[in-house]
Amino acid sequence: MTGPTTTIRSTGTVVGSWRATWLVIEGLWTWYRRSWRATVVSSVLQPVLMLLALGFGFGSQVQPGDATGGLRYVAYLAPALLVSGAIQNAGGESTYPVLSAFKWQKTYWGVVATPISPGQLLSGQLLWIALRLLGSGAVYLAIAALFGAVTGPGVLLSLLFAVLAGMAFCAPVVAFSASRDDDGQGFAGLFRFVVMPMTLFAGTFFPISQLPAWVRPLAWLTPVWHGNELARGAAFGTLRPLATLGHVGYLVALLVAGALLACRLFRRRLAV
Amino acid sequence: MSTVDHPLVTATGLAKRFGDFEAVRGIDVEVNRGEAFGFLGPNGAGKSSTMRMVAAVSPRTGGDLRVFGLDPDVDGPRIRARLGVCPQQDTLDNELTVRQNLQVYGRYFGLSRARVRERATELLEFAQLTDRADDQVEPLSGGMKRRLTIARSLVNEPDLLLLDEPTTGLDPQARHLLWDRLFRLKQSGVTLIITTHYMDEAEQLCDRLVVMDQGRIAAEGSPAELIGRYSTREVLELRFVPGGQEAVLPDVVDLAERVEVLPDRLLLYTEDGEGALAAAHNRGVRPISSLVRRSSLEDVFLRLTGRSLVD
Ligand SMILES: Nc1ncnc2c1ncn2[C@@H]1O[C@H](COP(=O)(O)OP(=O)(O)OP(=O)(O)O)[C@@H](O)[C@H]1O
Numbered sequence: 324m325t326g327p328t329t330t331i332r333s334t335g336t337v338v339g340s341w342r343a344t345w346l347v348i349e350g351l352w353t354w355y356r357r358s359w360r361a362t363v364v365s366s367v368l369q370p371v372l373m374l375l376a377l378g379f380g381f382g383s384q385v386q387p388g389d390a391t392g393g394l395r396y397v398a399y400l401a402p403a404l405l406v407s408g409a410i411q412n413a414g415g416e417s418t419y420p421v422l423s424a425f426k427w428q429k430t431y432w433g434v435v436a437t438p439i440s441p442g443q444l445l446s447g448q449l450l451w452i453a454l455r456l457l458g459s460g461a462v463y464l465a466i467a468a469l470f471g472a473v474t475g476p477g478v479l480l481s482l483l484f485a486v487l488a489g490m491a492f493c494a495p496v497v498a499f500s501a502s503r504d505d506d507g508q509g510f511a512g513l514f515r516f517v518v519m520p521m522t523l524f525a526g527t528f529f530p531i532s533q534l535p536a537w538v539r540p541l542a543w544l545t546p547v548w549h550g551n552e553l554a555r556g557a558a559f560g561t562l563r564p565l566a567t568l569g570h571v572g573y574l575v576a577l578l579v580a581g582a583l584l585a586c587r588l589f590r591r592r593l594a595v
Numbered sequence: 596m597s598t599v600d601h602p603l604v605t606a607t608g609l610a611k612r613f614g615d616f617e618a619v620r621g622i623d624v625e626v627n628r629g630e631a632f633g634f635l636g637p638n639g640a641g642k643s644s645t646m647r648m649v650a651a652v653s654p655r656t657g658g659d660l661r662v663f664g665l666d667p668d669v670d671g672p673r674i675r676a677r678l679g680v681c682p683q684q685d686t687l688d689n690e691l692t693v694r695q696n697l698q699v700y701g702r703y704f705g706l707s708r709a710r711v712r713e714r715a716t717e718l719l720e721f722a723q724l725t726d727r728a729d730d731q732v733e734p735l736s737g738g739m740k741r742r743l744t745i746a747r748s749l750v751n752e753p754d755l756l757l758l759d760e761p762t763t764g765l766d767p768q769a770r771h772l773l774w775d776r777l778f779r780l781k782q783s784g785v786t787l788i789i790t791t792h793y794m795d796e797a798e799q800l801c802d803r804l805v806v807m808d809q810g811r812i813a814a815e816g817s818p819a820e821l822i823g824r825y826s827t828r829e830v831l832e833l834r835f836v837p838g839g840q841e842a843v844l845p846d847v848v849d850l851a852e853r854v855e856v857l858p859d860r861l862l863l864y865t866e867d868g869e870g871a872l873a874a875a876h877n878r879g880v881r882p883i884s885s886l887v888r889r890s891s892l893e894d895v896f897l898r899l900t901g902r903s904l905v906d
């Protein structure tokens with residue numbers, strides 16, 4: 324070694340990147356183990372209630388037809404609720420908790436004072452949210468299956484697509500949250516003007532072919548629509564290779580762009 | 596194993612700019628192994644900005660910096676692995692328990708689960724929080740949170756401990772206890788860097804310190820050296836009703852080497868406090884109360900920065 328030598332007594336070491344990411348997840352899991360009850364209502368119950376009220380209740384008034392692919396309305400709706408559930412949860416997990424870790428509790432600053440870097444912190448945060456989406460989606464699916472709203476094992480693939488769509492939304496929103504310094508006012512706008520219209524009009528409850536032609540391109544921009552196409556395709560066995568590639572490509576592009584932007588913003592904010 | 600006696604921290608011309616604002620304007624500092632080193636300075640002097648650069652979380656914008664002989668820009672994680680950091684503002688997870696905060700943090704340093712459990716138990720004892728171990732952090736008092744933050748900074752048994760105003764918010768008993776603990780850590784070979792607004796803390800703990808003002812180092816030395824260099828042996832304090840001190844200033848100004856005018860007091864810096872007091876009396880000066888005391892770091896601080904430390 325060229326530098327001066329010192330006897331090291333410290334027990335701290337630099338962990339590898341994957342392990343660092345894993346340790347961040349472990350920290351978040353420690354929190355979740357204590358607080359999961361408070362999150363169950365919004366993450367699992369909400370999509371189940373939607374399925375009951377809209378799928379079974381309202382759906383009983385809907386005739387199977389072309390728009391529903393010849394299926395009962397509840398069967399048509401079930402895979403799409405997987406997607407909108409993932410989007411809702413992604414929105415919840417990547418807004419207030421992230422802003423709080425920067426601004427109110429400042430826990431992110433605690434983490435980056437250890438050998439863990441801002442980039443590793445971000446990967447841990449993103450992967451954690453992905454795991455949350457996967458867990459909530461699986462519970463929803465199990466309940467939907469109990470109610471007989473599931474058409475076949477294809478929905479397991481739908482679940483993965485739903486997580487992908489959720490993360491394609493989550494990554495840019497995490498970046499957005501990392502850029503905020505208000506008390507969460509920005510998020511109200513996000514939920515009102517992005518999440519809500521996306522859930523209502525991007526093909527979850529009815530095909531976007533019913534929308535006025537000039538609105539349709541807006542729906543194409545949303546991760547919800549791509550997610551719905553994929554989730555339904557997987558559930559009903561109607562996936563076509565080229566279209567699948569296109570949808571997945573778009574979602575992955577959103578995810579990667581969002582993650583890269585978030586990484587820049589995390590570094591900039593945490594290393595001042 | 597042989598240890599070469601070299602500085603643990605070396606800063607030369609170290610600078611930090613935030614936009615156009617220069618928070619740290621080229622400081623030279625060396626902190627040696629086993630030393631307790633202090634940064635004193637008024638609000639906004641640049642103490643925390645300096646600490647954050649040494650902690651390898653805030654990139655420098657000028658000059659050079661080595662911590663453990665490593666460059667924070669290159670080897671940040673390796674440096675941070677061996678540091679303990681108590682930031683000015685707590686960064687605890689308020690929704691976890693006291694114990695979980697220690698354990699989760701220890702894991703980030705690569706410690707095994709068994710090791711962090713063990714370490715948490717030791718540190719709970721250290722911070723006198725054992726009976727609150729499984730309570731959530733949120734409702735704890737400010738002083739308890741502070742103690743937890745300090746305990747957490749020790750989880751990896753650091754070689755160098757950075758404490759940014761560690762005792763702010765602690766009651767006197769907790770402060771004295773912490774001084775005792777820090778003193779013992781120092782004896783076991785830990786190097787300490789401390790910022791503080793408390794002069795008694797600096798005198799108690801620091802072998803050497805610098806006074807910072809407006810991003811620069813105004814003076815450096817041991818507490819005794821600084822007092823010898825920047826103040827007189829004794830200080831005569833004359834207390835008046837606020838405003839009254841200005842009126843008698845002309846009568847006493849020649850009785851001391853230097854006079855400081857505070858809102859309710861005059862401070863007369865002299866080698867012979869009793870003599871100056873007698874002389875003032877002879878001239879008909881009648882303060883509400885008077886006091887002769889030895890010079891302290893507080894006086895050095897006042898001299899160097901024109902401000903008293905505890906505002
Ligand atoms: N992230 C930042 N962006 C812009 N300015 C900053 C930032 N951090 C610190 N400053 C400015 O740099 C100057 C020095 O701040 P610093 O926190 O280092 O002072 P300090 O000596 O620790 O003061 P205190 O005793 O109040 O803690 C201040 O004027 C502060 O406003």
Ligand SMILES: [Mg+2]
Nearest residue numbers: 642643644683
């Ligand atoms: Mg400070």
